[in-house]
Amino acid sequence: AFIPKSLSGSWKVWGDDQYDYVSIGLNEKLPYTTLQEINPSRIVLNIYGATSNTNWITQLKSAKEVKNVWYRQISDDVLRVTIELKHPQIWGYLVYYNGNGLTVRIKRQPKNLSLSHLTIAIDPGHGGTNLGAQGPTGVYEKKLTLQIADKLQKLLKRAGATVVMTRTTDESLDMIQRTLFLREADPDLLVSIHLNSSDDPIHVSGTSTYYRYIGFRPLSVAILKRMLALGLDEYGNVGRFNFSLNGPTEYPNALVETLFISNPGDEMKALDPAFQEKIAGAIKAGILDFLNGVKGSSAIANGVK
Ligand SMILES: [Zn+2]
Known part of the structure; x- marks a missing residue:
């Protein structure tokens, strides 16, 4: 009872x-x-x-x-x-x-929403003994997530952001280690980078973003929009997703499944350094769109506009 x-x-x-x-x-x-x-x-x-x-x-x-x-x-x-x-x-x-x-x-909402005043966390999926999914050419997800994350890190730093990465090398980290590191780093927002994989390598392709809590959805929507502008197939924006790094409530966070590593066309793009740069640029643009959206909605809420 x-x-x-x-x-x-x-x-x-x-x-x-x-x-x-x-x-x-x-x-x-x-x-x-x-x-x-x-x-x-x-x-x-x-x-x-x-x-x-x-x-x-x-x-x-x-x-x-x-x-x-x-x-x-x-x-x-x-x-x-x-x-x-x-x-x-x-x-x-x-x-x-x-x-x-x-x-x-x-x-509280950061007073200054410019990248130069914010700390952005990037989590490259997998690493070390955790290989992630494997593409048709044999490449592992852990390698591509780190390459894309590294390019994103450089773009964000060039824009003045403080960037923290859960890993910068091919190391094994479990979800608890990542979560504790992020709690210590106390970022303003988090982007996790992965590649998707399907049992159907021919028909399933494209890009998708995920969120767990409705209040954090705008970040994942903004990033997806910019990813789609690269001409990728749309796999969608998915909510209530049970990925453990979407679990923290301390900061807005989004999971980006950039492409399907299982799809030969997507894998080719993900392996191409020039296209990795485009993905990094799209994620950065999505973060900026999110921040601009916050500025706009705050102004409306305060009766400025
Ligand atoms: Zn993954």
Whole structure:
């Protein structure tokens, strides 16, 4: 039988010079899930086993990104906390326990959205003993992802961005190592680079991007648009994708399955250094389109336009 627990009642919403925080006092560590909503942008936290009788709303001055917080008992054993943000774009959040207090640390929108003020993370898929898929000529995915990532890194650095890469050599890294490295690096956004593979090498080809959380979708859509402008077949934009690097909530992230390594035509393109440069250019352009879109939507939200 399920026994609901009560809230301890100590709630806090505040900001320091970097982040906003929402702290929820609980009598014990309870399980939770998070989800994102857009239009308006919200972080939603479901806490299982928590109960409370009263609705509670706050607006605090030291919180700069959090517009409103409220909670609601959505069933006997689920308390839903909704955090509404000021900007239309969700820039990420981290949920953790501090003792029995559940804290949501919310990243503010960067003040300057120029590449020269941002840290971009690039994750070249696979590496070392993790070969990835293999193309008809025998080339492994791990080699091509690194070559494309390296070209993207150079383009972004030339534009003034700080770039962090999960790997720069042919090394083995598991998903946990990648995730911990990224948490430490604290990027403003992440792009993971892979090549797709199909059992049908002849009929299946093209480019696709993936996202897990709806609030991070715009980045994957912007990159796909630019990839399609290279004349590649459209494999699509896919949501709720269970790729572990799409899992982090701390920063917007997208997975780019650049081409199908299993398709001879796609493989030829992926092997061509000149075409790799075009792919890198398209991903960079997609990142810029995303950032410009954020500037535009923020201006509209603030009544500037
Ligand atoms: Zn892969």
